[in-house]
Amino acid sequence: xxxxxxxxxxxxxxxxxxxxxxxxxxxxxxxxxxxxxxxxxxxxxxxxxxxxxxxxxxxxxxxxxxxxxxxxxxxxxxxxxxxxxxxxxxxxxxxxxxxxxxxxxxxxxxxxxxxxxxxxxxxxxxxxxxxxxxxxxxxxxxxxxxxxxxxxxxxxxxxxxxxxxxxxxxxxxxxxxxxxxxxxxxxxxxxxxxxxxxxxxxxxxxxxxxxxxxxxxxxxxxxxxxxxxxxxxxxxxxxxxxxxxxxxxxxxxxxxxxxxxxxxxxxxxxxxxx
Amino acid sequence: xxxxxxxxxxxxxxxxxxxxxxxxxxxxxxxxxxxxxxxxxxxxxxxxxxxxxxxxxxxxxxxxxxxxxxxxxxxxxxxxxxxxxxxxxxxxxxxxxxxxxxxxxxxxxxxxxxxxxxxxxxxxxxxxxxxxxxxxxxxxxxxxxxxxxxxxxxxxxxxxxxxxxxxxxxxxxxxxxxxxxxxxxxxxxxxxxxxxxxxxxxxxxxxxxxxxxxxxxxxxxxxxxx
Numbered sequence: 001x002x003x004x005x006x007x008x009x010x011x012x013x014x015x016x017x018x019x020x021x022x023x024x025x026x027x028x029x030x031x032x033x034x035x036x037x038x039x040x041x042x043x044x045x046x047x048x049x050x051x052x053x054x055x056x057x058x059x060x061x062x063x064x065x066x067x068x069x070x071x072x073x074x075x076x077x078x079x080x081x082x083x084x085x086x087x088x089x090x091x092x093x094x095x096x097x098x099x100x101x102x103x104x105x106x107x108x109x110x111x112x113x114x115x116x117x118x119x120x121x122x123x124x125x126x127x128x129x130x131x132x133x134x135x136x137x138x139x140x141x142x143x144x145x146x147x148x149x150x151x152x153x154x155x156x157x158x159x160x161x162x163x164x165x166x167x168x169x170x171x172x173x174x175x176x177x178x179x180x181x182x183x184x185x186x187x188x189x190x191x192x193x194x195x196x197x198x199x200x201x202x203x204x205x206x207x208x209x210x211x212x213x214x215x216x217x218x219x220x221x222x223x224x225x226x227x228x229x230x231x232x233x234x235x236x237x238x239x240x241x242x243x244x245x246x247x248x249x250x251x252x253x254x255x256x257x258x259x260x261x262x263x264x265x266x267x268x269x270x271x272x273x274x
Numbered sequence: 275x276x277x278x279x280x281x282x283x284x285x286x287x288x289x290x291x292x293x294x295x296x297x298x299x300x301x302x303x304x305x306x307x308x309x310x311x312x313x314x315x316x317x318x319x320x321x322x323x324x325x326x327x328x329x330x331x332x333x334x335x336x337x338x339x340x341x342x343x344x345x346x347x348x349x350x351x352x353x354x355x356x357x358x359x360x361x362x363x364x365x366x367x368x369x370x371x372x373x374x375x376x377x378x379x380x381x382x383x384x385x386x387x388x389x390x391x392x393x394x395x396x397x398x399x400x401x402x403x404x405x406x407x408x409x410x411x412x413x414x415x416x417x418x419x420x421x422x423x424x425x426x427x428x429x430x431x432x433x434x435x436x437x438x439x440x441x442x443x444x445x446x447x448x449x450x451x452x453x454x455x456x457x458x459x460x461x462x463x464x465x466x467x468x469x470x471x472x473x474x475x476x477x478x479x480x481x482x483x484x485x486x487x488x489x490x491x492x493x494x495x496x497x498x499x500x
Contacts (some may be wrong), residue, residue, distance in 0.1 A: 009452050010453055010459035010460060013449050013453075014462060017442055017443070017466050020441050020442055020444065021441070021470060024437060024441040024442065028438070032425075032430075034418070035417075035418060036423060038421075039421055039422065039423060
């Protein structure tokens with residue numbers, strides 16, 4: 001039996017031509033959609049970044065406002081009240097002579113009140129711009145701050161520094177940013193965590209300086225993502241972003257909260273060179 | 275109505291006239307056209323004139339012009355490759371010029387020694403089409419990560435026109451010697467080819483028009499933002 005082929009070549013060619021045309025059209029449509037999808041994703045990503053930057057800016061502004069309010073309150077409640085008291089004391093006092101017993105008491109009270117005002121003003125000024133940070137560097141400023149908190153009995157803080165030399169090379173802006181971050185972290189621990197102990201350790205690892213902070217408090221009661229949206233954390237993030245440092249919230253394996261901040265030494269050198 | 279008459283109307287009038295659409299938009303924006311679009315415009319004009327001479331030769335002088343396609347293949351390949359030489363990175367120019375020279379030589383050898391009878395150049399034209407498809411794909415790969423809307427890039431339309439025409443026509447170019455005699459199915463194949471050609475011209479016209487719109491948008495932007 002002879003095998004015959006009755007296929008019409010022209011029909012096959014028509015089918016192939018139409019088929020190839022459809023295939024190529026489908027490929028082009030796919031590539032157009034893919035490119036447009038990529039563009040949309042990039043735009044969404046950029047928008048998310050802008051929104052995040054705006055959020056950080058808002059947090060910074062709110063933090064500044066809160067700081068101003070606190071300074072105003074400190075001035076009003078501490079310095080203002082004390083000066084008013086002093087004025088009242090001076091007004092009420094009617095001395096009979098220099099040997100008058102009440103005159104001696106008046107002098108003593110006035111001196112005590114003036115001493116208190118000086119102390120209050122020093123505290124406010126210290127909070128605004130820590131003198132130790134300016135003259136003795138970051139490590140000393142953190143140590144001093146820890147010392148004040150330790151003395152208050154609110155928290156027992158241990159401080160370990162294995163990068164003394166690198167820290168002393170920090171410019172004032174970097175040192176202030178990192179100091180404020182630790183201040184904020186300690187403040188959070190005291191206010192919200194119910195912790196009795198906290199520890200700060202600083203060490204050099206390769207080209208980075210690692211700052212470790214942890215406490216034995218309640219830890220994160222919300223997800224790390226939600227926690228990062230809090231004003232305090234946003235303030236920390238914006239300060240770290242400014243000095244090119246990064247941070248990771250450590251997993252809540254044991255009780256407490258932990259954060260690791262990585263600061264690249266190269267960034268410190270660039271900042272120092274202007 | 276006689277199908278042959280309909281085909282003649284479509285192939286001899288409608289398809290050649292459709293080339294006027296891209297030519298119109300190209301000439302409208304000619305002063306601001308970049309080199310790639312200028313070459314493309316020249317290609318459409320040259321191929322339209324070639325087609326016109328071909329039609330006159332067939333209907334007026336009853337000349338069998340099948341072998342003319344050998345010459346047209348060289349012209350077509352040269353123009354399209356030159357377009358891509360202006361679109362791609364400068365480093366590709368010399369290799370593309372070399373490709374044009376080699377392809378022209380092969381086409382001449384094919385015309386003189388291999389397919390030298392009254393027949394289509396079914397060896398060289400598909401090869402040319404494959405190379406052009408490769409160039410179109412290269413362009414797609416190069417621009418796949420570009421951060422702009424696909425439709426906003428005028429050359430994307432031109433590239434799509436070229437890709438659709440040469441991939442759709444590849445099989446026809448390969449087997450064109452099988453349908454030298456005009457039958458109904460043969461006419462259908464040529465009609466499909468001509469329809470794809472109209473699609474190509476429409477896409478070229480959109481490309482030229484888009485380029486004109488881009489230029490207007492740029493020139494209406496204040497100078498300090500340029």
